[in-house]
Amino acid sequence: MSKGCMIVCDGGNGAGKSTVLQSIEHHLIAQGRDPVMTREPGGTPIGEKIREVLLDRGSSEMFDVTELMLFAAARAQHVREKILPAINSGKIVVSDRFDSATVSFQHYGRGLPLNLIRQLNDIATDGFKPDITIILDLDPAAGLKRVHSRGSELDRMEQENLQFLQKARTGYLEQAKDDPDHFIVIDASKPLEIVISEAIRIVDQVVSKSYSQRPSFT
Ligand code: TMP
Numbered sequence: 001m002s003k004g005c006m007i008v009c010d011g012g013n014g015a016g017k018s019t020v021l022q023s024i025e026h027h028l029i030a031q032g033r034d035p036v037m038t039r040e041p042g043g044t045p046i047g048e049k050i051r052e053v054l055l056d057r058g059s060s061e062m063f064d065v066t067e068l069m070l071f072a073a074a075r076a077q078h079v080r081e082k083i084l085p086a087i088n089s090g091k092i093v094v095s096d097r098f099d100s101a102t103v104s105f106q107h108y109g110r111g112l113p114l115n116l117i118r119q120l121n122d123i124a125t126d127g128f129k130p131d132i133t134i135i136l137d138l139d140p141a142a143g144l145k146r147v148h149s150r151g152s153e154l155d156r157m158e159q160e161n162l163q164f165l166q167k168a169r170t171g172y173l174e175q176a177k178d179d180p181d182h183f184i185v186i187d188a189s190k191p192l193e194i195v196i197s198e199a200i201r202i203v204d205q206v207v208s209k210s211y212s213q214r215p216s217f218t
Contacts, residue, residue, distance in 0.1 A: 004091040005210035006083065006128075007203055008098040011136035012169055013158050014143030015188040016195060020136065021096055023196045024203050028092060033207075036086045039096035040074060044081045047074040055155035062156075064110040068120065071102050075124035084128065092207060099125060100133045100175055100183070105157070108171030109164045129182065132206045134199055135172045136188040140165035 009021050021037065028035040041051040050070050053059055075098070086093050099121045107117045140162055147158055176183035186198045 002090050003210075004087045004089070004093060005206055006087060006093040006095065006098075006130040007206055008095045008100065008130045008133040009136065009199070010097050010100045010104075010133055011172060011188065012138050012140050012143040012165060014146035015136035015138040016146075016192060017096055017136055019192060020134075020196055020199045021094065024094055024199060027200050027203065028094070028207075033092055035092045035094050036082070037094050037096075038078070038082060040078060040098055040101065041071055042074065043078040043083075043095070044074075046077045046081075050074040050077075055157060057153070057156050057159065059156055064106065064112055067110070068102065068106045068112055068117065071106065072120040072124040075099065075102075075121070079125050079128055084126075087128075092210075094203075095130070098130055098133065100135070100172065103175055104168040104171030108174070109160075109168040131182075131210065132202060133175075133183050134202055135176055135183060135185045136195065136199075137169065137172065137185050138188040140169055142189065 007024070009017050009024070011017060025035055025037050040047070041054050042048045050073055054062075054067065054070050054074075083093055083095070102117055102121055103114070106112050107114045144158075144162065144165070147154065173185065176185045184202055186195055188195055
């Protein structure tokens with residue numbers, strides 16, 4: 001059986017990730033594909049329980065290192081239970097956030113050492129890497145405005161101050177600069193239709209590359 005591929009959509013809060021992900025899903029389904037849509041933290045029953053602990057405003061006593069290990073624990077379960085089996089059966093996996101978020105938020109944002117985060121990410125993913133990570137880049141102040149306009153209660157991470165979110169944004173941009181083959185940045189301040197069409201163009205490229213690499217007899 002040929003392998004599938006994995007596309008990640010990540011970026012600041014309020015950058016339009018959910019809408020972009022929905023459009024990617026509709027686009028792939030319209031092409032007759034059967035994408036596995038998933039998210040982090042979460043994506044599995046255990047991961048969703050860890051998500052509740054991580055995002056609960058009542059978890060205000062959480063230490064940074066506890067937070068890091070919970071994100072990694074949810075990822076370890078996600079990769080083994082859902083992502084790798086899907087990839088190994090030839091599926092396209094599309095994830096709302098993945099390891100790039102830990103580098104941005106826990107290293108650049110919280111200041112935890114990068115080598116520790118890389119080590120934990122490697123353990124969690126068993127060395128697996130997504131084919132592409134699409135970063136929706138937006139000024140955190142604009143992102144926060146959008147988050148506030150939803151009217152729902154902010155979660156523990158959304159409550160963080162602007163400086164923390166600004167550092168996380170720098171983290172995404174630095175990762176994209178360091179690894180242009182695996183990251184692509186979309187300016188999420190552009191009109192949503194443009195952001196969506198750019199994201200879909202990238203998805204089409206990654207999917208067609210992944211399928212063209214398959215032996216023709218499979
Ligand atoms: P979201 O998926 O609803 O955007 O919320 C997840 C929050 O968790 C978001 O604020 C980003 C944060 N996060 C991290 O800090 N580290 C991580 O590794 C991941 C996956 C998310």
